[in-house]
Amino acid sequence: MLLVVGCYQLSEFGEMINLPAPDLLAGLVVGMALALTGLVTRPFPRQAGRASQALVGVVMGSYLDPDAVASVAGTALPLAAVTAATVAISVGVAAAMARFTPIPRTDATLGMVPGGSAAIVSCAEDLGADGRFVALAQYTRVGLVALTAPAVAWAVAGAGAPDEALAMPVPDLGRLVERPVHQIGAVVILAAVCLTGVVVGRRLRLPAPLLLGPMVVTALFSLTNAADGFSPDGPLKDMVFVAIGLEVGLRFTRSTVARSARLLPHLLAATVAMCAACAGLAWGLGAVMDVPFLDAYLATTPGGINAVLATAESTGTDVPLVSTVQALRLFVVVLAIPPIIRWLAPRSTR
Secondary structure, three states: OHHHHHHHHHHHHHHHHHOOOHHHHHHHHHHHHHHHHOOOOOOHHHHEEEEHHHHHHHHHHOOOOHHHHOHHHHHHHHEEEEEEEEHHHHHHHHHHHHHHHHOOOHHHHHOOOOOOEEEEHHHHHHHHOOOOHHHHHHHHHHHHHHHHHHHHHHHHHHOOHHHHHHHOOOOOOOOOOOOOOHHHHHHHHHHHHHHHHHHHEEEEEEEOOOHHHHHHHHHHHHHHOOOOOOOOOOHHHHHHHHHHHHHOOOOHHHHHHHHHHHHHHHHHHHHHHHHHHHHHHHHHHHHOOOOHHHHHHHHOOHHHHHHHHHHHHHOOOOOHHHHHHHHHHEEEEEEEEHHHHHHHHHHHOO
16 A cells, blocks of 8 residues: 555656656556565555456546547548557557567557557456566557657647646545545445446456456446446546556566567567558548548547647647547457457467
């Protein structure tokens, strides 16, 4: 608990300097440092890790905003095509990386898929991948997108990230869910959704049921307006992501750090190639839907949803379009990648 709270406080400073995914990175870096120096020799508590997966699933499911989805319903076909193309590009880049480097195909695929970084990292071990490499690959891409999206927006529209992002964040300890007016009731609903989602995920034999079950249940509640406002928010959401980062960071050893350093050039090259391919998709989407290039670019960037949405709001772009495409891709990736990994595993063995 002391580690989680300490990393949360550290992530607040990361938020102040616009660090991408500061809560996850704080947990990951601190966990690595403690594991490599031998100060902590035990893994992250298993039950706490499982609870974090379920809560992350609720967060992922809450990204599907029914109002935003309805506003772009008339362009469903192009958006679906772009989402499928983005996933196909990431899987193709991962296949090439596995072909020409010693990276296993499962690790490469989970490391390159865009969207839902926390969800992908949290279930990597369940899918037979090395969670340490997956975390490195995911946050390398998120960092690159978070750094380049404002730069592209500035070059195209002459605008940057919102000034408010530079202000020192003050944690609201009275806000644990999205709508804290009825906080106690919302927390009870959150716990019920997590438990129900895990049961549903196991009954349906979903891969990574601790994550996908709560995500599917939350998405159904969100899209049908049956219940809302119970998704983790504020300090609770940040500490859940900190826990995911700590769980992965505490598994690092000196040999895995040395291996990661050797693979980093290949990882950077693959990430740049995927970003360039997604920029090409943005050009095609802009031509088909007659939308400005910047709108299409921010909608198709491979990951970094929080940084992308902040950039979209500061540049006056079509926020519903950007948020819907990013959220739909996140949802599709988290649902589709586990079955793809299961399908690739025997092929990789052969």
